Amino acid sequence: MKDEILRHLRYGLGKDAAHSSVYDWRMALSRALRDRMVDHWIPSTQEAYASGSKRVYYLSMEFLIGRLVEDMASNLGLVDEAKAALKELGQDYETIVKDEPDAALGNGGLGRLAACFMDSLATLGIPAMGYGIRYEHGLFEQDFVEGQQVERPETWLQQDHIWEFERPEVQYPITFGGHVEHHDGKAHWHPSETVIATAFDTPVIGWEGRWGNTLRLWAAMPTKVFDLASFNRGDYLAAGRSEALARTICRVLYPDDTTETGKELRLKQEYFFTSASIQDLLRRFLSTHADIRTLPDAAAIQLNDTHPAIAGPELVRVLVDKHELGMDEAIALARRCLGYTNHTLLPEALERWPEWLFGRVLPRHLEIIREIDADHLRRHEGAPKILDHGNVNMGELAFIMAHKVNGVSALHTDLVKKTVFNDLHKIHPQRIVNQTNGITQRRWLKTCNPALSGLITRELGNGWVTDLDLLSQLKSRTGDVAFKEEFVAAKRANKVRLANWVTETMGISIDPDAMFDVQIKRIHEYKRQLMNILETVALWNEMRAHPDAGWTPRVKIFGGKAAPGYHVAKEIIHLINDVAAVINSDEITKDLLKVVYPPNYNVTMAEVLIPAADLSEQISTAGKEASGTGNMKFALNGALTIGTLDGANVEIREHVGPENFFLFGLTAEEVMERRTQPGFARAAIEASPRLQRVLGQIVEGRFCPQDQGRYHGLVGMLYDSDYFLVTCDFDSYYDTQRRADEAYKNARNWAAMALVNTASMGFFSSDRTIKGYAHDIWHVGSRLGAGEE
Numbered sequence: 001m002k003d004e005i006l007r008h009l010r011y012g013l014g015k016d017a018a019h020s021s022v023y024d025w026r027m028a029l030s031r032a033l034r035d036r037m038v039d040h041w042i043p044s045t046q047e048a049y050a051s052g053s054k055r056v057y058y059l060s061m062e063f064l065i066g067r068l069v070e071d072m073a074s075n076l077g078l079v080d081e082a083k084a085a086l087k088e089l090g091q092d093y094e095t096i097v098k099d100e101p102d103a104a105l106g107n108g109g110l111g112r113l114a115a116c117f118m119d120s121l122a123t124l125g126i127p128a129m130g131y132g133i134r135y136e137h138g139l140f141e142q143d144f145v146e147g148q149q150v151e152r153p154e155t156w157l158q159q160d161h162i163w164e165f166e167r168p169e170v171q172y173p174i175t176f177g178g179h180v181e182h183h184d185g186k187a188h189w190h191p192s193e194t195v196i197a198t199a200f201d202t203p204v205i206g207w208e209g210r211w212g213n214t215l216r217l218w219a220a221m222p223t224k225v226f227d228l229a230s231f232n233r234g235d236y237l238a239a240g241r242s243e244a245l246a247r248t249i250c251r252v253l254y255p256d257d258t259t260e261t262g263k264e265l266r267l268k269q270e271y272f273f274t275s276a277s278i279q280d281l282l283r284r285f286l287s288t289h290a291d292i293r294t295l296p297d298a299a300a301i302q303l304n305d306t307h308p309a310i311a312g313p314e315l316v317r318v319l320v321d322k323h324e325l326g327m328d329e330a331i332a333l334a335r336r337c338l339g340y341t342n343h344t345l346l347p348e349a350l351e352r353w354p355e356w357l358f359g360r361v362l363p364r365h366l367e368i369i370r371e372i373d374a375d376h377l378r379r380h381e382g383a384p385k386i387l388d389h390g391n392v393n394m395g396e397l398a399f400i401m402a403h404k405v406n407g408v409s410a411l412h413t414d415l416v417k418k419t420v421f422n423d424l425h426k427i428h429p430q431r432i433v434n435q436t437n438g439i440t441q442r443r444w445l446k447t448c449n450p451a452l453s454g455l456i457t458r459e460l461g462n463g464w465v466t467d468l469d470l471l472s473q474l475k476s477r478t479g480d481v482a483f484k485e486e487f488v489a490a491k492r493a494n495k496v497r498l499a500n501w502v503t504e505t506m507g508i509s510i511d512p513d514a515m516f517d518v519q520i521k522r523i524h525e526y527k528r529q530l531m532n533i534l535e536t537v538a539l540w541n542e543m544r545a546h547p548d549a550g551w552t553p554r555v556k557i558f559g560g561k562a563a564p565g566y567h568v569a570k571e572i573i574h575l576i577n578d579v580a581a582v583i584n585s586d587e588i589t590k591d592l593l594k595v596v597y598p599p600n601y602n603v604t605m606a607e608v609l610i611p612a613a614d615l616s617e618q619i620s621t622a623g624k625e626a627s628g629t630g631n632m633k634f635a636l637n638g639a640l641t642i643g644t645l646d647g648a649n650v651e652i653r654e655h656v657g658p659e660n661f662f663l664f665g666l667t668a669e670e671v672m673e674r675r676t677q678p679g680f681a682r683a684a685i686e687a688s689p690r691l692q693r694v695l696g697q698i699v700e701g702r703f704c705p706q707d708q709g710r711y712h713g714l715v716g717m718l719y720d721s722d723y724f725l726v727t728c729d730f731d732s733y734y735d736t737q738r739r740a741d742e743a744y745k746n747a748r749n750w751a752a753m754a755l756v757n758t759a760s761m762g763f764f765s766s767d768r769t770i771k772g773y774a775h776d777i778w779h780v781g782s783r784l785g786a787g788e789e
């Protein structure tokens, strides 16, 4: 490895060791790892072709990958070798790893799930390809200016993205707009705009390199790079116009993760990558198969939410307009290939495109959607329609065009059947299945928590890395004092690492023996960061009133971005920072309570925060969080959960046992019922002197004396609407936090509960999730011989 690094430094970067920067060393290390990776990648790709085995195509607008050096080195079993080689070269592995920017090609849960799925598909040896967009700018960088979020463009591609291979030979025309003519029984689409989709491939190598798949991200290129005539006329802007227009399509990730934008560019982004992917998988299929009618036996296409739902009409378009199948046959054939995953029940997140806009961008597809609707209505009278009230409902389209639809947790899937797709569920009672989410333990334990994963491997061997159920053997250790001490020591080491980082980057000192109480996720009203900060103020009030009451010292840690246009979420960020400033400078409570909110939460920050957490905040309004995946990461890393019966919290509590979970709050049914009671919020506030006092302090400007009225709106909204029932769950949340305080005082018992959490997470591996999709939806097998998995 040492020689390979030096060779890459010299011939890849043209540098000698003496004059190399951290960037140069990182590039040299990455190139050395990449070489090893390719030696696993190419044989897998060849075998996938040669075997003609069925492939999974995972279409997602987002892949929240994070950093790759450590993950690649770990999956190839080269971490120690890399560390040793760099040490010999006088370099520090940690410093070099830290230099890599995150690939932040996603907003949150949906994007990260796609990344975990890619790791599991490769580790399980299932031939698969991820298809997405190569955004020039990923999710914005967040900073706080006077406590308020400001966004800056993310710039991951400003330096060489070493893990990708450009595929200039893989290009497809993507057309938009124009009109459709019908003659001699055929449709002829005459588009007004064409761009070229070009492929960039990133290898995805599974554990121990036994199989490799590809993540193919599309970039947009103009059909005509440069308009020399305009240039010669001195019209320089016109000269570069087509290129600028084309590049706009993949310029930036839309930063909204719960509200559909309705922007034309977003629709073009969705069609751009979906059409390129469909054209690409059909080319691959037809290169080894003659009869297009056998496509469903060779391709399982999974839609990651409705964002690629245009895949249905696009496949039908190609089958009818290019391969001359009948409309009905084409629709049925496409349906046998397609699966659709729903990730949210929030009405504002369900994509509904105005028909006029849709028809302007995709006139032929609108025609085909009419055919799909008519075909479905012919078979199911009175069925919900895709085209309704002047909108194209992408949820209905995805449902009707898929042979299987799944929710992402047991509760969510149940609610999908009862609410958003109730009518369609009645018509197609077998179509909706559950696939509870999961996480890859390679990144979310093996790589991010070497202290704990090392201890586990010493005790159990490393079988757990590919079979997480093996962790259940640790349940027998809850009484093993020595083992528990090592378990606690690992947690404390991670807390010290975090405390040092917080002091270095924020100048705030935190006590590693305090309870680290962490809420990290996108800022959204349904996730109720607001309730968390209200509870924090209530706790602060009590601590100030009785500083010697034997409090459990706490560090409240927040992390998360708000969509730039989501003003209430931005107000909540402002409030958290205002409260933090006052509490962190309070002499009375300085050793009892601190509030820390590091800016720019991302995958890499999660990998530092989660191993250091004692308490995991999963406090969404019941019925709103489809699953959550952070909840699984925390429990796996030995944190206890305080949470509602929402999403996958329900299943986590079932697996860890009610005694090892701090449950509070209304259930999803009770939430629906409570909302029917007029003035429920005001009543709840009047019933809680503690909450009343906190709201009074906030509305009077206790945390923003220089801008008294700052939170009048926010508090007013709680009194008048409180759609997410912060007021109704506040007291039980507060009391449950106090129960956690008491529990934390008994370190041994807390350690035993934490150990049971870690030991009970086997079910929540994304390997189990992918096996579920493979069995219930995709009907695919592994290329790794039986028993090799």
Ligand SMILES: CCc1ccc([C@H](C)CC(=O)N[C@@H]2O[C@H](CO)[C@@H](O)[C@H](O)[C@H]2O)cc1
Pocket: 107, 108, 109, 110, 111, 113, 256, 257, 258, 259, 260, 261, 305, 343, 344, 349, 350, 351, 408, 437, 625, 626, 627, 628, 629, 647
């Ligand atoms: C159109 C704008 C938009 C963009 C993204 C989304 C995603 C579906 C939001 C999302 O990330 N949902 C989360 O998906 C996770 C993976 O299944 C779940 O664990 C989370 O509960 C869910 O909120 C909705 C709407």
